[in-house]
Amino acid sequence: MEGFDHILNWKLRAGSHPFPGKDGGTCINEAALVAAGFTYRPIRSVLDMPSCFSRPICSLAMSLNDEASDADRQRLMPFVTRLACADSPAVERRRAAYIDAQFGFSGLYPLKTRFEMGLKALEGALAIGRRADAVELGEMRDRMEAALALSEKPSQQKTGLLPAKLKSWSGATGKPECVV
Helix, strand or coil, X not given: CCCHXXXXXXXXXXXXXXXXXXXXXXXXXXXXXXXXXXXXXXXXXXXXXXXXXXXXXXXXXXXXXXXXXXXXXXXXXXXXXXXXXXXXXXXXXXXXXHHHHHHCCHHHCCHHHHHHHHXXXXXXXXXXXXXXXXXXXXXXXXXXXXXXXXXXXXXXXXXXXXHHHHHHHHCCCCCCCCCC
16 A cells, blocks of 8 residues: 555554544554544554454554654554454464564564564564455545544544443444444
């Protein structure tokens, strides 16, 4: 998805974020959530991701995102649209085993080397099992613009999140978890 990194000047940032700023400051998993058509929400753990996202792949992406330099972190942008690829438990176990074999002992290496190893592990894990559904560039741009538009309206942000959280706790959302 060449050119995705320039859409709306979206920037990947380390850590979780309460809401994207005007420059799209989010982690890779938060950006993937919006790109897949979900309402923005902070992602503090891979368990916060909808079930259609691969847990091992999102976990690796989150680690790479949080440990990378600002420049290297932006190299993760092409993966944003590829994380919604959850598969059967057996495939998810294969992905986790692959990531562990490729990246598990990377803590012995300098950060730059670990990032490069992690990118290769991410690419390899994404080749195992189901691929994420393709998202048209225009559709993704619309989704990102909608998320950014909400960030410019703080009153909507404050009034919209609590009722949504209460509905999710009560199970009254009425929508399936993954509709991408």
